[in-house]
Amino acid sequence: MHDAFYRAAMPQIRRLTATIAAAALLAACGGSGATTAPNSTGPSTMAPDGSAAAGAAINVTEAEFKIEPSATSAAPGAVTFHITNSGTQAHEFVVIKTDTSSAQLPMASDGAEVDEDASGLTPVGEVEDIAAGASADLPVNLEAGHYVLICNVPGHYSLGMRTDFTVGS
Numbered sequence: 001m002h003d004a005f006y007r008a009a010m011p012q013i014r015r016l017t018a019t020i021a022a023a024a025l026l027a028a029c030g031g032s033g034a035t036t037a038p039n040s041t042g043p044s045t046m047a048p049d050g051s052a053a054a055g056a057a058i059n060v061t062e063a064e065f066k067i068e069p070s071a072t073s074a075a076p077g078a079v080t081f082h083i084t085n086s087g088t089q090a091h092e093f094v095v096i097k098t099d100t101s102s103a104q105l106p107m108a109s110d111g112a113e114v115d116e117d118a119s120g121l122t123p124v125g126e127v128e129d130i131a132a133g134a135s136a137d138l139p140v141n142l143e144a145g146h147y148v149l150i151c152n153v154p155g156h157y158s159l160g161m162r163t164d165f166t167v168g169s
């Protein structure tokens with residue numbers, strides 16, 4: 001008995017539905033500016049010169065007392081460090097952009113840690129407290145330049161947990 005009503009109302013309902021759908025679409029697509037980062041956790045790929053390709057994963061092994069990346073250079077852009085602690089102590093992994101050699105970083109006043117806030121050092125990213133046997137991913141976006149990769153658990157830098165890393169242009 002309401003067929004006549006629905007027939008009469010249907011165009012308005014359709015329009016309303018279309019308006020709601022359009023609004024929902026706009027809300028979903030617009031405004032936030034957020035973008036989804038590309039999945040950069042794929043297998044490590046190597047360029048012919050031995051540097052990691054852009055967007056590559058670089059495997060890093062930490063142990064007492066060393067840091068060994070699978071590549072010592074990369075192309076600018078997204079890089080994911082996949083860190084595995086194969087040692088028997090907790091370690092951390094710190095990426096710092098600096099022109100200073102990894103062996104000559106400024107120390108904090110306690111003499112046991114690198115002063116990550118010193119002028120000339122720009123911290124890029126870090127993972128703290130990676131337990132023995134554990135692994136962690138650190139996605140970063142690297143511009144061209146010289147970097148150092150260190151463990152800044154007190155004493156570990158001086159014991160050798162440091163290496164240089166270059167991002168080419």
Ligand SMILES: [Cu+2]
Nearest residue numbers: 091151153156
């Ligand atoms: Cu360490």
